Amino acid sequence: MSDEAKTSLNRREFFSFLSVGWITFGAATAGMASLIFRFLYPNVVFEPAMDFVAGFSADYPDGVDERWKNGFGVWIYKKDGRLVAMSNICTHLGCIPTWLPAESKFKCPCHGSGYYPSGINFEGPAPRPLERFKIYRNPEGKIIVDKTKVFRYEKGEWNNDGAFIEV
Amino acid sequence: MIKEAINFLAAPVYSFSIFCGLFFLAMKRMDIVGTKKFGIGLLVFTLVTFAWMVADPIFFSIISLPDNIPIIILNALVIWSTWFALYKGHQNDLRIEAGESPLEGSPENREKVWAWPNLVYTELFAGIVCTVFLVVWAIFFKAPLEEPANPTWAPNPAKAPWYFLGLQEMLVYFDPWMAGVVLPGIIIVGLIAIPFIDVNPKGNGYFTFRERKFAISAFVFGWLALWVYLIQVGTFLRGPNWTFYGPFEVWDFHKVVAENNINLSEIVWIKFMNTSLPKNIFVREFFGVVAVFIYLFALVPLITKKWGKTYLEKMGAIRYYLMIFLVLSMMSLPIKMYLRWFFNLKYLVAMPEFELNL
Numbered sequence: 001m002s003d004e005a006k007t008s009l010n011r012r013e014f015f016s017f018l019s020v021g022w023i024t025f026g027a028a029t030a031g032m033a034s035l036i037f038r039f040l041y042p043n044v045v046f047e048p049a050m051d052f053v054a055g056f057s058a059d060y061p062d063g064v065d066e067r068w069k070n071g072f073g074v075w076i077y078k079k080d081g082r083l084v085a086m087s088n089i090c091t092h093l094g095c096i097p098t099w100l101p102a103e104s105k106f107k108c109p110c111h112g113s114g115y116y117p118s119g120i121n122f123e124g125p126a127p128r129p130l131e132r133f134k135i136y137r138n139p140e141g142k143i144i145v146d147k148t149k150v151f152r153y154e155k156g157e158w159n160n161d162g163a164f165i166e167v
Numbered sequence: 168m169i170k171e172a173i174n175f176l177a178a179p180v181y182s183f184s185i186f187c188g189l190f191f192l193a194m195k196r197m198d199i200v201g202t203k204k205f206g207i208g209l210l211v212f213t214l215v216t217f218a219w220m221v222a223d224p225i226f227f228s229i230i231s232l233p234d235n236i237p238i239i240i241l242n243a244l245v246i247w248s249t250w251f252a253l254y255k256g257h258q259n260d261l262r263i264e265a266g267e268s269p270l271e272g273s274p275e276n277r278e279k280v281w282a283w284p285n286l287v288y289t290e291l292f293a294g295i296v297c298t299v300f301l302v303v304w305a306i307f308f309k310a311p312l313e314e315p316a317n318p319t320w321a322p323n324p325a326k327a328p329w330y331f332l333g334l335q336e337m338l339v340y341f342d343p344w345m346a347g348v349v350l351p352g353i354i355i356v357g358l359i360a361i362p363f364i365d366v367n368p369k370g371n372g373y374f375t376f377r378e379r380k381f382a383i384s385a386f387v388f389g390w391l392a393l394w395v396y397l398i399q400v401g402t403f404l405r406g407p408n409w410t411f412y413g414p415f416e417v418w419d420f421h422k423v424v425a426e427n428n429i430n431l432s433e434i435v436w437i438k439f440m441n442t443s444l445p446k447n448i449f450v451r452e453f454f455g456v457v458a459v460f461i462y463l464f465a466l467v468p469l470i471t472k473k474w475g476k477t478y479l480e481k482m483g484a485i486r487y488y489l490m491i492f493l494v495l496s497m498m499s500l501p502i503k504m505y506l507r508w509f510f511n512l513k514y515l516v517a518m519p520e521f522e523l524n525l
Contacts, residue, residue: 047318073319088319091519093343096321098408102421109323111339112409114426123426124409125339128519154519 048072054135054143057083057167064099064117074133074145075099077117082164085133085145086119092126106130120153129153134162170223174413179400180508183501186396187388193253194384197376201257206250213246226414229403233311238329238402245395249387256376256383269373323407323420332401333394339409340503342514342524350496357493361386364486364493381478389497428513431455448518455516459525462499467491 009017052072060083065076068085073096075086090097095110106115107123114123119130134149143165151157158164176182193200220226230239259269270276313322327335337346369378376383404411406418432451436444445451470491471479479487506512516525 070317070319093338093347095325096319098321098323100408100421103423107408109321109325109408111335123428125341125428125513127342127514127517127522127524 050148051144051146053138054085054145056141057143057165064101066099068145069099072145072147074147076145077119078167079118081167083135083143083167084158084164085135087131087133087147087150089131090126091121091128091130092124097130132158132163135165136162137165170415174416177404177413178411179404179504182400183392183396183504187392187501190388190392194380194387197253197257197260200250201254201260201376203254206254209246209250220414223415225417229414233308234326234329235402236308238398241329241395242399245391249391252374253376255374259373259375260377263375263378269375271373324405324409326401326405329398329402333397336397336401336405337500340500340507342522344522345525350500353493353496357496360489360493364482364490366482366486385494385497393497393500426511428507428511430513430517431458431515432517434510434512448520452516452518455514455525458515462502463492463495466495 048071052068054068054074054076057078060076060078062078065078068074068076069088073088075088077084077086088096090108090110090113092108092111092113095108097106097108097113097115100107104117105123106117106119108114108126112124113121113126115121115126115130119132121127121129129152132151132153134146134151136144136146138144149162151160151163176185199205221230229235255270259271262269267273326332334346334351337350340346341350365382367379367382369375400411403414406412406422407420410422410424412418412422431454432444435454436442436451449456467488471487475487475491478490482490503512506515514524516523518524
């Protein structure tokens, strides 16, 4: 063989180089992807749990109760023998409305959407009422609010099982 | 007394109408607006009024917020550059009318100079001045930092950065999908498309108003009335709960504004026909859908017949209809604002089931 032939690859060598290159690249990409995937499941989550124990229904007076708002983002609303858990996310663009006891309404500080205590929208641009969370009693009779299940008024879900508890 | 009147007139429905009226008056009477006398008069009037307003403690407390100072600067720059361009355009219009070439085309202005050093030195100097200005500003006005973010609490009022307050004000009248995604998208794409749609060679390299009346009026209307004006309202006139407050009004947390917004479907079915809303959402929203279609499509031939024939011939069909679409999208904002103010209309088409509200 001459020296010239050494400097170029034949077909077989070219393909073996190519496969080594691709396998390396694929392995590196997969490793990177696995790191990203691991990143989605952190060891510690500094967020409130999606469900929580909210005490007994007798703890709540009629009307809007704010005790879980800062910890879990939930308002408890009791009226006409029904107790419901309301999301505190404005349905317009996701701000946090303020409960105004004097005016008896929720009012969003971002674009001025207003809601009745029941969560029905009446003011500003909010297109639909505040969402409600699943609420039920555990065997001890304590209230559990489960934020993974949402009930939407415009879909007619507020009378479904789990959207409220009788008190 | 005057302050109460100003507070009253500052309400969006009045101030926006007054602003638009003055704007169209200015576009009609360029022979007055485009003179030096008018410019000086405007400057004196603005300075005197501003000094008088700043003397009010409430107004001063609003405008001296660190977030709001850039908007005062913005106002000064916008008024100055708008008037200056119109003034230059008017000067050239007079020259063109007299049969002369525009000022920029006169022999002494056609003389060519080197970019280096003439332009580069100017740019370097401007860069240094801007840096010094920003450093001094950063030293004198601290960044308005707040406490760490909390997902279950929002400041009241919660305001976007000042350059987005126009968008935030727009969101008061629209669904987030429209005012947050669709309309800003149309604004950006539309601005990119302007050089391809507007192929009028007049005004290339020189200021003019009369030769491109429609183009300038439409653009400046969108810029001043629908962007800058809304930034003013969002910055200075929106207080706690995004309630409207006049410039001399205390931001009383408990100010109650009677407002009960309803959808077009509720107006038609409940108010006019005295029945309940139909169960089928497409029947329910039929009238709103029809109204939107009429606005976007059926109006176009009428507009073309009345104003657009010459444009259609000059621009060609594709450019012309794109332009009409952009103008109609732009005008949907003031139309929606007036519908809200006059009829408490929330949405023309309200389909929260599909997250679609127009």
